[in-house]
Amino acid sequence: MTGFLTAVSGGLGQGAIYVLLALGFVIIYKSMKVVSFAQPAFMMAGAILVSYLTPRFGFAGAVIVGTISIGLVALAVERIAIRPMVGKAVFVIAIITIGVDIVVRVVAGAFVGTDPLLVGDPWGLDTVSIGDVQVQQRHIAALVAMIVVVVALMLFFRFSSMGLAMRAAALDQEAAMAQGVSVGAVFALSWALAGGLAALAGVFAAAGNPIDQTFWVVALAALPVIIVGGLDSLGGAVVAGLLVGVVESLVRAYHNDLFPNLATNTGPLAPYVLMMVVLLVRPHGLFGTKEVERV
Amino acid sequence: MTMVSPQKGSQQPSDRGAARPTAPRSRRVWGRPDLYTSYRQDMAMLNTRPKQLGVLAIVVVAAILPFVTSDDLLKILGTGLVLSIGAIGLNLLVGYAGQVSLGHAFFVGVGAYAASAIAGDPEGRYIGFGVDIVPVWILGGGIAAAVAGAIVAPIATRLRGLYLAIVTLGLVVIGGYIFTEWRDLSGGAQVGREAPQPVILGSDLTVDGAFTQEQKLYWLFLVVLVITAVLARNVARSRVGRALAAVRDRDVAAGVMGVELGRYKLIAFVLSSFFAGVCGSLLFVANGVFGPERFTLLLSVQFIAMVLIGGVATVSGSIMGAMLIALLPRISAELPSFLPFITSAANEHPNIFEVEIALYGALIVIFLLFEPRGLFGIWVRIRTYWKSFPFSY
Numbered sequence: 001m002t003g004f005l006t007a008v009s010g011g012l013g014q015g016a017i018y019v020l021l022a023l024g025f026v027i028i029y030k031s032m033k034v035v036s037f038a039q040p041a042f043m044m045a046g047a048i049l050v051s052y053l054t055p056r057f058g059f060a061g062a063v064i065v066g067t068i069s070i071g072l073v074a075l076a077v078e079r080i081a082i083r084p085m086v087g088k089a090v091f092v093i094a095i096i097t098i099g100v101d102i103v104v105r106v107v108a109g110a111f112v113g114t115d116p117l118l119v120g121d122p123w124g125l126d127t128v129s130i131g132d133v134q135v136q137q138r139h140i141a142a143l144v145a146m147i148v149v150v151v152a153l154m155l156f157f158r159f160s161s162m163g164l165a166m167r168a169a170a171l172d173q174e175a176a177m178a179q180g181v182s183v184g185a186v187f188a189l190s191w192a193l194a195g196g197l198a199a200l201a202g203v204f205a206a207a208g209n210p211i212d213q214t215f216w217v218v219a220l221a222a223l224p225v226i227i228v229g230g231l232d233s234l235g236g237a238v239v240a241g242l243l244v245g246v247v248e249s250l251v252r253a254y255h256n257d258l259f260p261n262l263a264t265n266t267g268p269l270a271p272y273v274l275m276m277v278v279l280l281v282r283p284h285g286l287f288g289t290k291e292v293e294r295v
Numbered sequence: 296m297t298m299v300s301p302q303k304g305s306q307q308p309s310d311r312g313a314a315r316p317t318a319p320r321s322r323r324v325w326g327r328p329d330l331y332t333s334y335r336q337d338m339a340m341l342n343t344r345p346k347q348l349g350v351l352a353i354v355v356v357a358a359i360l361p362f363v364t365s366d367d368l369l370k371i372l373g374t375g376l377v378l379s380i381g382a383i384g385l386n387l388l389v390g391y392a393g394q395v396s397l398g399h400a401f402f403v404g405v406g407a408y409a410a411s412a413i414a415g416d417p418e419g420r421y422i423g424f425g426v427d428i429v430p431v432w433i434l435g436g437g438i439a440a441a442v443a444g445a446i447v448a449p450i451a452t453r454l455r456g457l458y459l460a461i462v463t464l465g466l467v468v469i470g471g472y473i474f475t476e477w478r479d480l481s482g483g484a485q486v487g488r489e490a491p492q493p494v495i496l497g498s499d500l501t502v503d504g505a506f507t508q509e510q511k512l513y514w515l516f517l518v519v520l521v522i523t524a525v526l527a528r529n530v531a532r533s534r535v536g537r538a539l540a541a542v543r544d545r546d547v548a549a550g551v552m553g554v555e556l557g558r559y560k561l562i563a564f565v566l567s568s569f570f571a572g573v574c575g576s577l578l579f580v581a582n583g584v585f586g587p588e589r590f591t592l593l594l595s596v597q598f599i600a601m602v603l604i605g606g607v608a609t610v611s612g613s614i615m616g617a618m619l620i621a622l623l624p625r626i627s628a629e630l631p632s633f634l635p636f637i638t639s640a641a642n643e644h645p646n647i648f649e650v651e652i653a654l655y656g657a658l659i660v661i662f663l664l665f666e667p668r669g670l671f672g673i674w675v676r677i678r679t680y681w682k683s684f685p686f687s688y
Contacts, residue, residue, distance in 0.1 A: 035457045081660050088667075091395045094457055095603060096663050098596055102656030110644035220468070220592075223461045231457070262476055269472050272465035276450065279462060283453050291455075 005133040007253035008246055013139020013204075015245020016146035020201035021222035022229065022237035023153065024194030029231045030170040031190040034090050038077065038097040039198045040219035041104035046070040046199020047119055047206040047215065048108050054120035062120070063203050067196045074195025075188055077104070083187065109213050116210035125208045142204040149197065150238055157234075162189065170232075221248070221268070224275035230288020240286060244271045340528050357517055361510040368625075369509040370581055375621030376516035377577045382601035382613040383527045384570020389599070390608035391531055392563035393543025395456065398447070398463030399571055399598045401470035402440040404590035406572025407490070407579060408480055409439030414491030421488045422480050432491045433519065433576050440572025444564045452560040455546070467592050474587035487586030490579035501583070512581050519577065520614070523570060528610050530566060539563055540608075593652075600655050604662050606671025615670040620655070627651040 021039055028036045046066055053062035081100055085093050123137040157163035162185075168176040169186040177183050198219070205218045225244045229236030251258065252267030259266055284290050323344075324330045331337040341347045361369055385399045410432040415423020426432065447466060451459055474481045482488035493500040493515060500511040530536050538559045541549035550556050579585035597620055605616020627647045631637045638646050666672050680687075 035461065081664065084664055091456060091460070092663055092667070094395070094460065095599060096660050098599070099656040099659035099663070102596065103653050103660070106649045106653040106656070110649055220464070223464060227458060227461050264472065264476050266472070269469055272468050275465055276462065279454065279458070280450065283458070 002132045003253065004250075006135070007249045009133060009135045010139055010253075011246030011249030012242060013136065013142045013245070014249055015242035016139075016142040017201045017205045017218070018222050018225045018245050019146050019238050019241030020149060020197050020204070021219050022225040022241045023149070023234060024197040024201075025222060025226045026229075026232065026234050026237045027166075027190045027197075028194045029226070030234075031166060031186050032082075032086075032093070034082075034093045034097070035223075035226070035231070036097045036191075036194065037094060038074075038101040038104065039194065039222065040216035041101040041108065042070050042074055042195045042198035043202035043205065043219045044211075044216040045073065045104055045108035045202075046195075047202035047211050048111050048117065049199070050203050051117050051119045051206070051211060052111070059120050059122060063200070066203070067199045070199035071192040071196035073104075074198075075192040077195075078188055078191035082191070083184070086187070105216055112211060112213055117212075118210055119203055119206045121203070121207040123207055136208070138204065138207040141207070145200065145204060146238075149200070153234070166190065221271045224271035227275045227285055228278045230285030232289055233285070233287035236285060236287030244274060247271070247274055338532055340525070340532065354521065358514070361506070361513050366507055366509040369513050371621055371625055372618070373509065373513040373516045373581060374578070375618040376513070376520045377574055378598075378601065378621050379520050379614040379617035380523045380577070381571050381574030381598055382605065382617040383523060383610055384567045384574065385598045386602045386605075386608065386610070386613045387527060387530065387539070387570065388563050388567035389602055390613075391536060391543065392539040392560065394451070394560060394563060395460045396451075396463040396567070397460050397592065397595045397599065398466035398470075399567075400590045400592065400594035401463075401466045402443060402568040402571035403575035403578065403594065403598075404470055404474055404587070405443045405568075406436035406440040406575030407585060407590075408474065408575075409572065410436030410491045410576030411488055412480060415489065419489070421482055427492050427494045429493055429495050429515070433573055436576030437569045437572040440575065441565045441569040443572075444568025445561065448561045448564040451564060452557050464592065464595075467590070467595055471587065471590055474590060481587045484587060487584050490583055490585055491576065493580050501580070509581070516577060519573065523573060524610050524614065527570070531608075531610065535559070535562060597655060600659050604658055604669050606669035607667075609669075609671045611674075612669050612671030615674075619658075619670065623654055624651055627654060 021043060024039055024042075025035060028034060049069060050059075050062045050066035053066055056062070057065055077100055081096055082093060085096060121138065121141075123141055126137045127134040128137060128140070129135075157167055165176065165181040166186050166189065168179065168181050169183050173183055176186075201219070202215075206215065221244065222241070225240045226237060228244060229238075229240030248267050248270040251270040252265055255262070255265045255267060278286065282288075323336075324332070329343070331342070336342060341350055360372070364372070381399065381403055384402075385396065388394050388396050412422045413424050413435040414427045414432040415421060415425070417423050417425040426435075447463075451462065454462055475484045480488070493512065495515070498504070500515060501508050504511075531539075538549070538554045539562075541552065541554050542556060542559055542563075546556055579589075601616035601620050602613060603616070604619055605614065606612020627650045628639065630647060630650060631639050636645070637650055638644075640646060662669055668675065
C-alpha cells in the first residue's frame with residue numbers, strides 16, 4: 001500500500017507538470033484552433049534559461065524572470081512565424097510550429113554544455129513523510145504551483161476584461177471582433193501565456209535532475225494529455241494531466257509485476273496507450289466539445 | 296488548359312480499364328500543346344510533349360549520373376532516391392488525401408525490419424528467413440508495412456486533423472518501444488541488426504565489381520523509384536486519386552457525393568504505408584547496419600519536411616524535397632568554409648549537426664511562409680515566366 005501511495009504521489013507531481021504544459025496547448029488551441037508543437041522547445045528553453053539565471057537572481061527570482069522571458073520569446077515567435085499564416089489551413093500552422101520547435105530546441109540545446117546543468121531548485125530529491133509515505137518535495141512544489149496557476153487562470157478568465165475577450169474569441173472569432181475584441185492581442189497573449197506555462201513546467205520537470213539534450217521528450221507526453229482531456233477543455237487538461245501522470249507512475253512502479261518479460265520500463269508508453277484507448281471510446285476526449293459538421 | 300470534347304457522353308473516363316470507349320482517337324494539334332481533344336489526353340500521365348521529353352531527359356541524366364559523379368556523393372543521392380519513395384508515400388496521405396500523419400517513421404521501420412527478417416541469415420543471431428531475392432524482400436517490406444497501416448487505419452479513420460497527427464505521433468513512440476524491445480528482430484538499442492543483402496541474379500550489389508557498390512545500388516534505387524513514382528502518379532490520376540482529393544478538400548461534401556470516407560482513408564493509409572515499407576526496406580542497404588533508434592519522431596518530421604519543401608500533392612515535388620533533405624547533411628558540412636562561426640567539432644557550438652537539424656525546421660517555416668507550394672511551386676513560377684516571356688503575365 002505504501003508503495004502504491006508513493007507511486008500515486010510521484011504521479012501527481014509528474015501530472016502537475018503535464019497540466020502546466022497541457023494548459024498552454026489548450027489556451028493556444030482555444031484561441032487559434034491550432035495545436036502548437038513548439039511547447040516542448042519552450043519548456044526546454046525555459047528550464048535552461050532558469051538554470052543560467054539562478055546564480056544571479058536566486059531560484060525564485062530566476063523562475064519569475066525566466067517564465068516572463070520565455071513568454072516574450074513565444075510572443076515574438078507568434079508575431080514572426082504564426083501571425084502571417086492566420087486563416088491558412090490549421091495543419092499548415094501546426095507544421096510551422098514543428099519547425100519552430102526544432103529551431104528553438106536546437107538553439108536552446110546549444111547552451112546545455114558538457115557540465116551537468118541544474119535549475120538550482122531548493123528541493124532536489126529530498127522527501128517529507130506523510131504518514132508512512134515518503135513524498136518528494138519537488139512533487140509537492142509542482143502540485144502547489146499547478147494549483148496556484150490554475151486558480152490564477154480561472155480568476156483571469158472569469159474576472160479580467162482580457163480574459164473575457166479571450167473567452168469570447170474562443171467562442172466565436174468574428175462575433176468577438178465585431179464587439180471590439182482585438183483578436184490579434186488574444187493570439188499574442190495566448191502564445192505568451194503558453195510559453196510562460198511551458199517554461200514553468202520545465203523548471204519543475206528539471207528539478208532534481210540535470211538537464212540534457214533529450215529533456216524536451218517529457219513535454220511530448222502532454223500531447224496525449226490534451227487528447228485524453230479534449231483539445232478545447234481547460235478543466236479536461238487538469239483532470240487528464242493528473243490522470244496521465246498517475247497512470248504513468250503506477251505503470252512505471254509496477255512494471256516488473258505487470259510485464260516481467262519486458263526489460264525496458266513501459267511507463268513512458270502508458271500515456272500513449274491510454275490516449276489510444278480513450279480515443280477508441282470517445283474520439284473527442286473525455287471533456288472535449290463534440291465537433292458538429294454542418295453541410 | 297482547354298478541353299474540347301467533340302462527342303460528349305461517348306468519352307466518359309473509364310477507370311476500371313475494362314470497357315475502353317470506342318471514341319475517335321484523340322489527336323494533337325500542331326503548335327497548340329495545351330489543346331486537348333479528348334479527356335484521355337487531358338488526364339494522361341504526362342499530358343504535354345515538353346513534359347514527356349523533360350521526364351525522359353531527367354531519367355536519362357539520372358541513369359548516366361553514376362559515370363560522372365564521385366562515389367561519396369552518389370551514396371547521398373542514392374539515399375535521396377530511397378527517401379523519395381517514402382516521401383511520395385507520405386504525400387499520397389498528406390498531400391492527396393489530406394490526412395496529416397506524423398507516424399511515417401513507424402511504417403518505414405516496419406518495412407525495414409520485415410525486409411531484413413525476410414532476407415536475413417536463418418543461422419544468424421536475429422530472425423531471418425534467408426530469402427535474399429531483391430524483389431521479394433522489397434515487396435515483403437512494403438506489404439508488412441501496408442498490413443501495419445491497415446491495422447492502424449480503423450483508429451486513424453475515426454479521427455480528423457490534429458487529433459490524427461497526435462495519435463500517429465503516439466504510434467512512433469509505441470513503435471520505437473517495440474523495435475527496441477524485440478531484440479530477436481532488431482538487435483536492441485545501440486546494437487542494431489544487418490540490413491538485407493541486395494543480391495540480384497546471384498551477384499551481390501554491395502561487392503565492388505565492374506561497377507562500384509555505390510553505382511550498382513544507385514541504379515537499383517533509381518529503378519525502384521521510377522516504378523513507385525509511376526505507380527503513385529497513376530493512383531493520383533485515377534478514380535482513387537480523385538476520391539482522395541475530394542476527401543481532402545471537404546470530407547463532408549465528398550461523403551455526400553458518395554465517396555466512402557472510411558474506405559478511401561483506409562486506402563490512403565495502406566498505400567502510404569506500403570511506400571514507406573518499400574522505402575524502409577532499401578534505406579539501410581548501403582549502410583549495412585541499422586538500429587531501432589533510427590525510427591524516431593525526427594525521421595517523421597524529415598518526411599513531413601520533404602513533402603512540404605518539395606510540394607504538397609505532387610510526385611515530382613516529393614522527389615525534389617527528398618533530394619534536398621538528403622543533401623542537407625552535405626550542405627551543412629560545407630557551411631563552415633563559408634560561415635566561419637560554424638564549427639565542425641561536435642563539442643563546440645554552433646556545430647554543423649545542430650545547424651543541419653535547425654535547417655529542417657527553418658526550411659519548413661520559410662517554405663510554408665513564403666512558398667507554400669514548395670520547390671514544385673518555384674518550378675511552376677519559372678515555367679510560367681518563360682512560357683509568357685517577354686510578358687510578365
